[in-house]
Amino acid sequence: MPTPKLVALAVTAVIALSAAIAGMASAATGIAPLGSRHGVCVDRPLRLAFDQPPQLGTTGTIQVHRADGTIADSIDLADPASNERTIGDAVSDTGEPHLFAYHPVMVTGNAAAIYLHHRLDYGRTYYVTVDPGVFGGFPGIQDPGAWRFTTRAAPPSPRARHLTVDARGAGDFCTVQGAIDAVPLGNRHRVTVDVRPGRYTEIVYVRPDRPYITVRGAGRDRTVIEYANNDVLNGDTHLRTAPDGPNVCPLRKLPTPDLHNCWRAMFGVDAPDFTLENITLHNTTPFGGSQAEAFRGNNDRIALRHVTLRSFQDTLRLQGLGYVDHSYIEGDVDFIWGTGTIYVRDSEIRSLHAGYVTQIRNDDAHFGAVFVRTRLTRAPDLADANVYLGRIETLRFPFSQVVFIDTAMDAHIRPAGWLLTPNDCAQAPNLRFWEYHSTDLAGRPVDTSSRPACSQQLTDAAAAQWRDPRFVLGGWAVTKQHGTDVTSSRGS
Numbered sequence: 107m108p109t110p111k112l113v114a115l116a117v118t119a120v121i122a123l124s125a126a127i128a129g130m131a132s133a134a135t136g137i138a139p140l141g142s143r144h145g146v147c148v149d150r151p152l153r154l155a156f157d158q159p160p161q162l163g164t165t166g167t168i169q170v171h172r173a174d175g176t177i178a179d180s181i182d183l184a185d186p187a188s189n190e191r192t193i194g195d196a197v198s199d200t201g202e203p204h205l206f207a208y209h210p211v212m213v214t215g216n217a218a219a220i221y222l223h224h225r226l227d228y229g230r231t232y233y234v235t236v237d238p239g240v241f242g243g244f245p246g247i248q249d250p251g252a253w254r255f256t257t258r259a260a261p262p263s264p265r266a267r268h269l270t271v272d273a274r275g276a277g278d279f280c281t282v283q284g285a286i287d288a289v290p291l292g293n294r295h296r297v298t299v300d301v302r303p304g305r306y307t308e309i310v311y312v313r314p315d316r317p318y319i320t321v322r323g324a325g326r327d328r329t330v331i332e333y334a335n336n337d338v339l340n341g342d343t344h345l346r347t348a349p350d351g352p353n354v355c356p357l358r359k360l361p362t363p364d365l366h367n368c369w370r371a372m373f374g375v376d377a378p379d380f381t382l383e384n385i386t387l388h389n390t391t392p393f394g395g396s397q398a399e400a401f402r403g404n405n406d407r408i409a410l411r412h413v414t415l416r417s418f419q420d421t422l423r424l425q426g427l428g429y430v431d432h433s434y435i436e437g438d439v440d441f442i443w444g445t446g447t448i449y450v451r452d453s454e455i456r457s458l459h460a461g462y463v464t465q466i467r468n469d470d471a472h473f474g475a476v477f478v479r480t481r482l483t484r485a486p487d488l489a490d491a492n493v494y495l496g497r498i499e500t501l502r503f504p505f506s507q508v509v510f511i512d513t514a515m516d517a518h519i520r521p522a523g524w525l526l527t528p529n530d531c532a533q534a535p536n537l538r539f540w541e542y543h544s545t546d547l548a549g550r551p552v553d554t555s556s557r558p559a560c561s562q563q564l565t566d567a568a569a570a571q572w573r574d575p576r577f578v579l580g581g582w583a584v585t586k587q588h589g590t591d592v593t594s595s596r597g598s
Contacts, residue, residue: 137253139275141231145258147275148228149284152220154241160218161242162211168220168240171250173231179222181210183240191223194283194311195291196369202352206309206369207339211240219307225284231256264290267297273304282310282321282331291315301385303328309335314356314376314405323385326414326434332388333372336398341370343396357404359425359445360467371402371423378405378426382413389417393438393459399423403446407582417441418458424448427579440465440497442475449575451478457493457518458485462525464496467503474507474538476578481547482515490517497525500534507538511569514545521556531560538562542569 136155139146152168154160168181181188190205198204212219218241226232234253238246247253262269262278269285270277277300279285285299291313298320310331312319323329337343345353345366355368357376368374372389373382380403391398400415404425414434415421421437422430424446432452435442438459442448445467455463455477463482468474484493495515498506524539531537542564544552554563564572571577 137234137247139255140253141255142275145229146255147277147280147284148225148257148261150275150280152222152234154218154220154236156216156218156241156244159216160213160244162213162218163239163242166237166240166246167235168211168237169235170222170226171233171235173233175250178226178230178232179224181220181222183211188223191221193309194286194313194316196311196313197356198352199354199356199358200351204352204369206311207344208309212307221308225287226257228257228261229259262288264288267295269297269299270302271299271306272302273306274302277302281308282306283308286310286312286316286319286321289316289319293318296320298322300324301329301331304330306331307333309333309340310373312375312377312380314378317377317379319377319379320381320383321385322381322383325384326386326412329384330386330388331373332390334390334392334395334398335370335372336389336391337367337370337396339370341367341397345369357425359404367397368402368404370397371399372417373400374402374404375408376404379407380405381409381411383409383411384413386414386416388414389421391417393418395419403428427582429575429579429582437461443467445469445472446475447473447579448475449478449578450475450480451575452480453477454481454483456483456485457488459488460492462494462497464508465498466496466506466508467498468505468507469503470505470536473578474505474509476509476511476572477513478511478573480510480513482513482519483547484516484518488518491520493518494520494525495523496539497527498537499527500530500537501528504534504536505538507540509538509540509542509564509572510544511542511564511573512545513541513543514547514549515552516547519552521553523554523557524561526558526560529558531558534560540564540572542572 138153139150165184170179172178188210191208193206196204210221233250236247271279271282271285289297292315296318301323303324353366355364358364373387387400389398389400397420398417400417400421402423406426409429411431416436418437419439421441422435423444425444426446428446428448430450434454436456438461440462443465466474496508537560539561
């Protein structure tokens with residue numbers, strides 16, 4: 107292909123690089139970040155813009171240098187170790203730091219984004235070099251004066267109760283993970299992270315000892331976090347031959363199947379008292395890829411309000427006490443699942459392909475999943491009778507509980523409703539697959555006569571009890587503030 111001509115992102119970038127790159131007088135170059143009066147985010151990705159889609163090579167190095175020439179970070183396209191980094195100070199169940207697999211350079215359209223292995227220092231000047239061959243036909247950047255910037259002087263106070271994230275650099279941080287990392291370990295106070303409009307391409311992880319965090323977007327159509335994290339990149343498939351030490355999941359609920367699969371979520375939370383609101387999480391793993399949670403919550407008092415969760419298999423996984431309100435969840439196979447006690451209300455749950463809405467693995471000491479006033483919808487090309495309300499292996503998880511109350515469901519739901527393996531109610535005496543007033547989308551009663559004999563239609567009195575979130579969530583309060591349902595707990 108012909109040598110890409112780079113498009114200017116800023117006049118200063120054109121001036122700096124036209125003088126720096128010999129023989130390229132007719133080729134303008136666009137780079138970010140550049141120094142500014144207010145300083146650059148320490149977590150900001152680096153970017154190069156071209157006039158056509160660049161071809162990422164397999165050799166060559168991108169390096170960030172301190173002003174004195176020492177190396178602050180290095181990405182070597184030929185070194186597999188460059189494809190790993192820490193995220194959220196993650197620590198395995200053994201106490202060892204965990205490294206996530208990730209994509210250090212990502213090409214989207216005519217731009218390349220470069221994600222460093224760690225945030226930079228505050229109050230420092232850096233310059234960036236790019237070897238020839240990193241991008242096909244691009245001669246690289248070697249002059250220390252060509253791509254130069256200075257980070258902002260100081261971090262926010264560790265006692266800050268409010269942090270802002272802005273991909274354009276106008277907030278405290280440029281990434282969601284950067285703001286979460288600024289919350290002190292052992293935090294005891296509610297910290298709100300406001301994420302301004304934009305698309306944030308990153309894996310996010312909150313470790314167990316960072317509680318009381320609220321991540322709040324500017325609206326589901328305006329703030330999107332996305333990444334193609336999945337089992338192949340960071341789960342059991344990827345780690346099947348890796349040593350357990352640094353890779354064992356913390357706070358495992360099911361010791362054997364939960365060995366490594368905690369790391370594959372696009373947004374993973376192992377801390378209690380976490381809230382997510384007014385935002386979209388999109389695990390961009392393609393259809394048929396592998397298990398790929400958009401959100402995984404693995405502790406108590408995790409609330410999702412006014413969120414959109416998009417993936418295919420295993421979209422939402424909740425492992426403790428979880429509350430979901432006025433949200434949209436889409437997927438196909440077991441796309442709401444986990445061992446937790448879950449209360450979901452006034453939400454849309456959309457099936458994209460044939461499959462199963464739920465797989466709930468609670469034990470006899472905990473309630474399972476309760477859905478109240480939800481709508482089960484489908485993609486336009488999904489045929490009738492192709493989706494089960496839920497499935498479970500009854501000999502492994504004999505106490506599985508899923509309750510649908512006042513749920514409107516389209517005709518993609520199978521008449522049988524539930525799938526038991528083995529398909530024998532005699533072997534499932536403790537199963538709790540329940541419904542109350544299930545209707546079609548027009549409000550007409552659904553014919554439940556083909557449901558398994560061990561499923562149940564609740565009485566009015568029983569439905570009233572299970573409709574109460576305080577009963578389901580064991581006293582975790584659900585109150586009203588400013589016209590919006592919120593959850594609260596002691597100490598928050």
